[in-house]
Amino acid sequence: MSSLDKTSATQAESVEKAPRKRGCVGHCAKFWWAYLLLVIVIVVIVVPVVLLVAVPKIAQGKLDDAQLTIQGIIVSRTESNSLDMAINSTITTDGKVHANIDGFTGVMYLEDLEGHVPFASINFPPTTADALQTVNVSQKLEITNMEALTTFNTWLLTKDEVRITTYGETHVHVKGISRKYPVTFKKTITTPGLRGFDGTTVYDTSISLQPDARGNNFKGLTTIPNRSVFTLEIGNATFNNYLLGKLVGTVFIDNIILYPGMNNTFPMRATIEQAPVLGALSQKPYCDETKGVLPFQISGKSVSNFGQSLTYFADALGSHNQTLDIDVGTPVAKLLGSPVKCAAA
Secondary structure, eight states: OOHHHHHHHHHHHHHHHHHHHTHHHHHHHHHHHHHHHHHHHHHHHHHHHIIIIIHHHHHHHHHHHOEEEEEEEEEESOOSSEEEEEEEEEEEOOSOSOEEEOOEEEEEEETTSTTOOOSEEEEEOOEEOOSEEEEEEEEEEEOSOHHHHHHHHHHHHHOSEEEEEEEEEEEEEETTOOOEEEEEEEEEEEEEOOGGGTTOEEEEEEEOSSOOTTSOOEEEEEEEEEOSSEEEEEEEEEEEEEETTEEEEEEEEEEEEEOSEEEEEEEEEEEEOHHHHHHHHTSTTTTTTSTTEEEEEEEEEEEEETTEEOHHHHHHHHTOEEEEEEEOHHHHHHHHSSOOOOOOO
Protein backbone atom coordinates (compact mmCIF):
# COMPACT_ATOMS: atom_id res chain seq x y z
CA MET A 1 0.00 0.00 0.00
CA SER A 2 1.29 3.46 -0.92
CA SER A 3 1.79 6.27 1.55
CA LEU A 4 -1.15 8.06 -0.01
CA ASP A 5 -3.40 5.09 0.63
CA LYS A 6 -2.27 4.83 4.26
CA THR A 7 -2.96 8.51 4.80
CA SER A 8 -6.43 8.14 3.34
CA ALA A 9 -7.16 5.18 5.57
CA THR A 10 -6.00 7.07 8.65
CA GLN A 11 -8.13 10.04 7.74
CA ALA A 12 -11.11 7.78 7.19
CA GLU A 13 -10.71 6.23 10.61
CA SER A 14 -10.50 9.67 12.20
CA VAL A 15 -13.66 10.78 10.47
CA GLU A 16 -15.52 7.70 11.69
CA LYS A 17 -14.46 8.12 15.39
CA ALA A 18 -15.39 11.82 15.73
CA PRO A 19 -19.15 11.30 16.21
CA ARG A 20 -18.49 8.94 19.17
CA LYS A 21 -16.92 11.79 21.16
CA ARG A 22 -20.15 13.72 20.85
CA GLY A 23 -22.32 10.71 21.75
CA CYS A 24 -22.80 11.59 25.45
CA VAL A 25 -23.81 15.12 24.63
CA GLY A 26 -26.09 13.87 21.99
CA HIS A 27 -27.59 11.30 24.31
CA CYS A 28 -28.29 13.94 26.97
CA ALA A 29 -29.70 16.27 24.36
CA LYS A 30 -31.96 13.53 23.14
CA PHE A 31 -33.05 12.18 26.54
CA TRP A 32 -32.92 15.34 28.71
CA TRP A 33 -36.55 14.93 29.56
CA ALA A 34 -35.88 11.50 31.08
CA TYR A 35 -33.15 12.85 33.36
CA LEU A 36 -35.36 15.75 34.37
CA LEU A 37 -38.12 13.32 35.17
CA LEU A 38 -35.70 11.23 37.26
CA VAL A 39 -34.62 14.31 39.24
CA ILE A 40 -38.25 15.27 39.79
CA VAL A 41 -39.06 11.74 40.99
CA ILE A 42 -36.10 11.80 43.39
CA VAL A 43 -37.16 15.18 44.76
CA VAL A 44 -40.78 14.08 45.05
CA ILE A 45 -39.77 10.95 46.99
CA VAL A 46 -36.78 12.08 49.03
CA VAL A 47 -38.04 15.46 50.24
CA PRO A 48 -41.31 14.09 51.67
CA VAL A 49 -39.37 11.25 53.29
CA VAL A 50 -37.08 13.78 54.93
CA LEU A 51 -39.99 15.98 56.01
CA LEU A 52 -42.26 13.16 57.13
CA VAL A 53 -39.74 10.74 58.61
CA ALA A 54 -36.32 12.22 59.25
CA VAL A 55 -37.34 15.58 60.72
CA PRO A 56 -39.92 14.14 63.17
CA LYS A 57 -37.43 11.47 64.21
CA ILE A 58 -34.75 14.08 64.86
CA ALA A 59 -37.21 16.29 66.75
CA GLN A 60 -38.39 13.36 68.90
CA GLY A 61 -34.81 12.34 69.57
CA LYS A 62 -33.89 15.83 70.72
CA LEU A 63 -36.95 15.93 72.98
CA ASP A 64 -36.05 12.53 74.42
CA ASP A 65 -32.52 13.74 75.16
CA ALA A 66 -33.73 16.89 76.93
CA GLN A 67 -33.22 16.93 80.71
CA LEU A 68 -36.16 17.85 82.98
CA THR A 69 -35.23 19.16 86.44
CA ILE A 70 -37.81 19.93 89.13
CA GLN A 71 -36.82 22.75 91.46
CA GLY A 72 -39.98 22.57 93.52
CA ILE A 73 -43.64 21.54 93.62
CA ILE A 74 -46.05 23.53 95.77
CA VAL A 75 -49.35 21.96 96.81
CA SER A 76 -51.65 24.54 98.40
CA ARG A 77 -55.31 25.44 98.89
CA THR A 78 -55.96 21.78 99.62
CA GLU A 79 -59.67 20.97 99.69
CA SER A 80 -61.73 17.80 99.59
CA ASN A 81 -61.96 17.60 95.80
CA SER A 82 -59.34 20.03 94.55
CA LEU A 83 -55.97 21.58 95.23
CA ASP A 84 -53.61 24.12 93.73
CA MET A 85 -50.36 22.86 92.28
CA ALA A 86 -47.39 24.94 91.14
CA ILE A 87 -44.38 23.31 89.48
CA ASN A 88 -41.08 25.13 89.04
CA SER A 89 -38.83 23.33 86.58
CA THR A 90 -36.22 23.71 83.84
CA ILE A 91 -35.64 21.81 80.60
CA THR A 92 -32.07 21.58 79.32
CA THR A 93 -31.22 20.74 75.68
CA ASP A 94 -28.16 21.01 73.42
CA GLY A 95 -29.78 24.04 71.75
CA LYS A 96 -28.88 22.82 68.24
CA VAL A 97 -32.43 22.48 66.92
CA HIS A 98 -34.42 25.68 66.54
CA ALA A 99 -37.97 24.65 67.31
CA ASN A 100 -41.02 25.51 69.38
CA ILE A 101 -43.15 23.01 71.27
CA ASP A 102 -46.90 23.49 71.63
CA GLY A 103 -48.51 23.60 75.03
CA PHE A 104 -50.10 20.33 76.06
CA THR A 105 -51.92 18.52 78.83
CA GLY A 106 -49.66 16.05 80.59
CA VAL A 107 -50.47 13.43 83.18
CA MET A 108 -48.30 12.51 86.16
CA TYR A 109 -48.05 9.00 87.55
CA LEU A 110 -45.81 6.79 89.67
CA GLU A 111 -43.34 5.13 87.30
CA ASP A 112 -42.77 2.12 89.55
CA LEU A 113 -46.44 1.34 90.20
CA GLU A 114 -47.93 -1.07 87.68
CA GLY A 115 -50.80 0.39 85.67
CA HIS A 116 -49.39 3.94 85.56
CA VAL A 117 -52.66 5.47 86.73
CA PRO A 118 -52.38 9.30 86.68
CA PHE A 119 -52.76 11.12 89.98
CA ALA A 120 -52.68 14.59 88.40
CA SER A 121 -53.22 16.28 85.04
CA ILE A 122 -51.16 19.40 84.30
CA ASN A 123 -51.46 22.01 81.52
CA PHE A 124 -47.93 22.73 80.34
CA PRO A 125 -47.24 26.00 78.46
CA PRO A 126 -45.58 26.32 75.03
CA THR A 127 -41.79 26.09 75.20
CA THR A 128 -38.79 26.59 72.94
CA ALA A 129 -35.76 24.42 72.27
CA ASP A 130 -33.39 26.88 73.92
CA ALA A 131 -30.46 25.32 75.73
CA LEU A 132 -32.08 26.28 79.06
CA GLN A 133 -35.83 26.72 79.22
CA THR A 134 -37.68 27.66 82.42
CA VAL A 135 -41.07 25.99 82.69
CA ASN A 136 -43.33 27.16 85.52
CA VAL A 137 -46.87 25.88 85.87
CA SER A 138 -49.54 26.93 88.35
CA GLN A 139 -53.14 25.76 88.26
CA LYS A 140 -56.09 24.45 90.21
CA LEU A 141 -56.45 20.69 89.98
CA GLU A 142 -59.75 18.91 90.27
CA ILE A 143 -59.13 15.53 91.87
CA THR A 144 -60.45 12.96 89.39
CA ASN A 145 -58.89 9.84 90.91
CA MET A 146 -58.84 9.95 94.70
CA GLU A 147 -57.30 6.49 95.02
CA ALA A 148 -54.37 7.36 92.73
CA LEU A 149 -53.68 10.61 94.59
CA THR A 150 -53.85 8.85 97.96
CA THR A 151 -51.44 6.18 96.73
CA PHE A 152 -49.03 8.84 95.51
CA ASN A 153 -49.16 10.63 98.87
CA THR A 154 -48.55 7.33 100.65
CA TRP A 155 -45.50 6.59 98.52
CA LEU A 156 -44.18 10.12 98.98
CA LEU A 157 -44.64 9.84 102.75
CA THR A 158 -43.14 6.42 103.31
CA LYS A 159 -40.37 5.99 100.72
CA ASP A 160 -36.82 7.31 100.53
CA GLU A 161 -37.40 8.37 96.93
CA VAL A 162 -40.12 8.17 94.29
CA ARG A 163 -39.98 8.17 90.51
CA ILE A 164 -42.59 10.37 88.86
CA THR A 165 -43.30 10.30 85.13
CA THR A 166 -44.85 13.16 83.18
CA TYR A 167 -46.41 12.09 79.87
CA GLY A 168 -48.21 13.96 77.12
CA GLU A 169 -48.70 14.24 73.35
CA THR A 170 -47.90 17.54 71.62
CA HIS A 171 -46.50 19.07 68.41
CA VAL A 172 -43.17 20.64 67.49
CA HIS A 173 -42.62 23.46 65.00
CA VAL A 174 -39.17 23.36 63.37
CA LYS A 175 -37.86 26.72 62.17
CA GLY A 176 -38.11 27.07 58.37
CA ILE A 177 -40.74 24.34 57.98
CA SER A 178 -44.42 25.25 57.98
CA ARG A 179 -45.55 21.77 58.91
CA LYS A 180 -45.88 20.80 62.59
CA TYR A 181 -44.93 17.33 63.78
CA PRO A 182 -46.43 15.17 66.53
CA VAL A 183 -44.06 14.28 69.35
CA THR A 184 -44.34 12.56 72.72
CA PHE A 185 -43.18 14.25 75.91
CA LYS A 186 -42.21 11.63 78.48
CA LYS A 187 -39.88 12.39 81.33
CA THR A 188 -39.22 10.45 84.52
CA ILE A 189 -37.65 12.18 87.49
CA THR A 190 -36.43 10.75 90.77
CA THR A 191 -37.25 12.91 93.77
CA PRO A 192 -36.58 12.39 97.49
CA GLY A 193 -39.45 11.08 99.58
CA LEU A 194 -40.40 12.08 103.12
CA ARG A 195 -38.97 8.87 104.63
CA GLY A 196 -41.85 8.57 107.06
CA PHE A 197 -40.88 11.90 108.64
CA ASP A 198 -37.87 10.13 110.10
CA GLY A 199 -36.09 12.48 112.49
CA THR A 200 -39.22 14.12 113.89
CA THR A 201 -38.66 15.40 117.42
CA VAL A 202 -40.95 16.52 120.24
CA TYR A 203 -39.62 18.84 122.94
CA ASP A 204 -40.55 21.63 125.38
CA THR A 205 -43.27 19.36 126.69
CA SER A 206 -45.65 20.15 129.51
CA ILE A 207 -48.36 18.13 131.25
CA SER A 208 -51.33 19.30 133.29
CA LEU A 209 -53.54 17.33 135.66
CA GLN A 210 -56.63 19.17 134.48
CA PRO A 211 -57.39 19.41 130.76
CA ASP A 212 -57.84 22.81 129.16
CA ALA A 213 -60.95 24.10 127.38
CA ARG A 214 -60.25 21.84 124.39
CA GLY A 215 -59.69 18.80 126.58
CA ASN A 216 -55.91 18.77 126.13
CA ASN A 217 -53.56 17.89 128.98
CA PHE A 218 -50.28 17.68 127.02
CA LYS A 219 -48.46 20.33 125.01
CA GLY A 220 -45.12 20.65 123.26
CA LEU A 221 -43.31 21.59 120.09
CA THR A 222 -42.54 19.26 117.21
CA THR A 223 -40.04 19.65 114.40
CA ILE A 224 -40.86 17.68 111.25
CA PRO A 225 -38.24 17.21 108.52
CA ASN A 226 -39.18 17.45 104.84
CA ARG A 227 -36.51 15.94 102.61
CA SER A 228 -38.58 16.28 99.44
CA VAL A 229 -38.93 19.15 96.94
CA PHE A 230 -42.64 19.40 97.80
CA THR A 231 -44.23 22.19 99.79
CA LEU A 232 -47.38 20.65 101.28
CA GLU A 233 -50.29 22.51 102.82
CA ILE A 234 -51.72 19.69 104.90
CA GLY A 235 -53.88 21.67 107.32
CA ASN A 236 -55.05 20.35 110.68
CA ALA A 237 -53.93 16.79 111.38
CA THR A 238 -55.15 14.44 114.09
CA PHE A 239 -53.21 11.33 115.10
CA ASN A 240 -53.98 8.26 117.17
CA ASN A 241 -51.45 8.04 119.99
CA TYR A 242 -50.21 4.67 121.23
CA LEU A 243 -47.96 3.70 124.13
CA LEU A 244 -46.56 0.19 124.35
CA GLY A 245 -49.20 -1.04 121.91
CA LYS A 246 -52.18 0.55 123.65
CA LEU A 247 -54.20 3.52 122.41
CA VAL A 248 -53.74 6.22 125.05
CA GLY A 249 -55.01 9.38 123.38
CA THR A 250 -55.12 11.76 120.44
CA VAL A 251 -52.48 14.16 119.14
CA PHE A 252 -53.32 17.38 117.29
CA ILE A 253 -51.02 19.43 115.04
CA ASP A 254 -52.73 22.43 113.47
CA ASN A 255 -52.04 24.52 110.39
CA ILE A 256 -49.36 22.27 108.95
CA ILE A 257 -47.50 23.63 105.95
CA LEU A 258 -44.39 21.57 105.28
CA TYR A 259 -41.63 23.41 103.46
CA PRO A 260 -38.57 21.63 102.07
CA GLY A 261 -35.99 21.45 104.82
CA MET A 262 -35.41 19.98 108.24
CA ASN A 263 -36.82 22.71 110.49
CA ASN A 264 -40.60 22.75 110.15
CA THR A 265 -41.71 23.48 113.71
CA PHE A 266 -45.32 23.41 114.96
CA PRO A 267 -47.15 23.54 118.29
CA MET A 268 -48.38 20.13 119.35
CA ARG A 269 -51.19 19.34 121.75
CA ALA A 270 -52.73 16.10 122.93
CA THR A 271 -55.31 14.49 125.11
CA ILE A 272 -53.62 11.58 126.86
CA GLU A 273 -54.75 9.06 129.46
CA GLN A 274 -52.52 9.67 132.45
CA ALA A 275 -52.68 6.26 134.13
CA PRO A 276 -50.92 4.32 131.33
CA VAL A 277 -48.25 7.03 131.13
CA LEU A 278 -47.56 6.97 134.88
CA GLY A 279 -47.55 3.19 134.81
CA ALA A 280 -44.95 3.12 132.02
CA LEU A 281 -42.78 5.68 133.82
CA SER A 282 -42.59 3.38 136.84
CA GLN A 283 -41.34 0.45 134.79
CA LYS A 284 -37.83 -0.33 133.62
CA PRO A 285 -36.10 0.84 131.49
CA TYR A 286 -38.17 4.05 131.48
CA CYS A 287 -37.78 4.76 135.19
CA ASP A 288 -34.00 4.56 135.10
CA GLU A 289 -32.13 4.11 131.81
CA THR A 290 -34.24 6.35 129.54
CA LYS A 291 -34.90 8.86 132.34
CA GLY A 292 -38.59 9.15 131.54
CA VAL A 293 -38.37 9.14 127.74
CA LEU A 294 -41.26 7.01 126.46
CA PRO A 295 -41.67 5.47 122.96
CA PHE A 296 -45.02 6.73 121.69
CA GLN A 297 -46.36 5.70 118.31
CA ILE A 298 -48.64 7.88 116.23
CA SER A 299 -50.61 7.21 113.06
CA GLY A 300 -52.86 9.51 111.07
CA LYS A 301 -56.52 9.66 112.03
CA SER A 302 -57.98 12.63 110.16
CA VAL A 303 -56.94 15.76 108.26
CA SER A 304 -59.00 18.85 107.54
CA ASN A 305 -58.40 22.20 105.86
CA PHE A 306 -60.83 25.07 105.33
CA GLY A 307 -63.34 22.95 107.24
CA GLN A 308 -63.12 20.15 104.67
CA SER A 309 -61.96 16.58 105.20
CA LEU A 310 -58.83 15.64 103.24
CA THR A 311 -58.91 11.87 102.97
CA TYR A 312 -56.02 11.80 100.47
CA PHE A 313 -53.76 13.06 103.26
CA ALA A 314 -55.46 11.30 106.19
CA ASP A 315 -55.33 7.86 104.60
CA ALA A 316 -51.68 8.33 103.67
CA LEU A 317 -50.78 9.37 107.22
CA GLY A 318 -52.88 6.52 108.58
CA SER A 319 -50.91 3.97 106.56
CA HIS A 320 -47.75 4.70 108.52
CA ASN A 321 -46.92 4.29 112.20
CA GLN A 322 -44.17 6.52 113.51
CA THR A 323 -42.36 6.12 116.80
CA LEU A 324 -41.61 9.31 118.72
CA ASP A 325 -39.39 9.22 121.78
CA ILE A 326 -40.90 11.88 124.04
CA ASP A 327 -39.60 13.07 127.38
CA VAL A 328 -42.60 12.98 129.69
CA GLY A 329 -40.58 12.15 132.79
CA THR A 330 -39.31 15.72 133.14
CA PRO A 331 -42.70 17.48 132.97
CA VAL A 332 -44.28 14.81 135.22
CA ALA A 333 -41.50 15.27 137.79
CA LYS A 334 -42.03 19.02 137.62
CA LEU A 335 -45.76 18.55 138.07
CA LEU A 336 -45.46 16.07 140.96
CA GLY A 337 -42.42 17.64 142.58
CA SER A 338 -40.24 14.53 142.16
CA PRO A 339 -39.40 11.91 139.51
CA VAL A 340 -41.53 8.79 139.23
CA LYS A 341 -39.62 5.97 140.91
CA CYS A 342 -39.30 2.44 139.65
CA ALA A 343 -41.99 0.13 140.96
CA ALA A 344 -40.89 -2.61 143.32
CA ALA A 345 -40.13 -5.85 141.56
